[in-house]
Amino acid sequence: MNVRLIFHGDLADMLNGLHRFPEPCRDLSRLAPVKDLVESRGVPHTEVGSIVSGNRNRSFQYIPHWGETLDIHPHKPPVDVSRPSLLFPEPFDRSAFVVDVNVARLASLLRLTGFDTLYDPHWGDAQIADVAGKDRRILLTRDKELLKRNRVLWGHLIRSQHPWEQLAEVIHFFGLKDRIELFTRCPKCNVPLVRTDKGDVIERLEPLTRLMYERFTRCPGCGQVYWSGSHHSRIREKLAAALVNLQ
Ligand SMILES: [Zn+2]
Missing domain, CATH: 3.10.20.30 (Beta-grasp domain)
Structure with a gap:
């Protein structure tokens, strides 16, 4: 038997x-x-x-x-982590993530789209699982063994190997399309960006940027200054292409 x-x-x-x-x-x-x-x-x-x-x-x-x-x-996407279920009785009050080194580029893309995402290349598996459990974050990885750790409450095994497809996979799986807030978080250090006066950053701008742009944001973490240049248009196009197949 x-x-x-x-x-x-x-x-x-x-x-x-x-x-x-x-x-x-x-x-x-x-x-x-x-x-x-x-x-x-x-x-x-x-x-x-x-x-x-x-x-x-x-x-x-x-x-x-x-x-x-x-x-x-x-699961049948979209999966809502804020709703408790028989299998996942502990709801999360936000969609925040932690990723491992195998999907590091995904961390930058999630931050670009406004989602709180922790990533540190020095963290081992035990520490990543600990952060996921303690900070109540969704763990994203391509490593099945990492997801099996007891500290991990919510997670998702990333199927795609391509960062933009991985981003689309996460947005589809957790139903986040309506919660995208482009260019609101620093892709390097995950800190929310703040609006800044042109006069405060003008000394750091290239001449052409000084001429062409009026609206700027700054990262309080690393000090990087951002503006809506041609790179923003390229990112918008890539995001639109990645999400085109989502319902
Ligand atoms: Zn930063």
């Missing part, structure tokens, strides 16, 4: 040993909370949207009985 887990959607792609067991099922010969059973097969708990057996939704702490079959379903 076994416990059978059936993994639906793209959860099947995350299973360990896929080349040997192409079917999206796993028969298990031990009893444990379903969170442990799911993660032992390679799927981080953050990727699971619902667990169903006997027509009932189950929590991660549920211990199945021998002979039971459980259907493990992925």
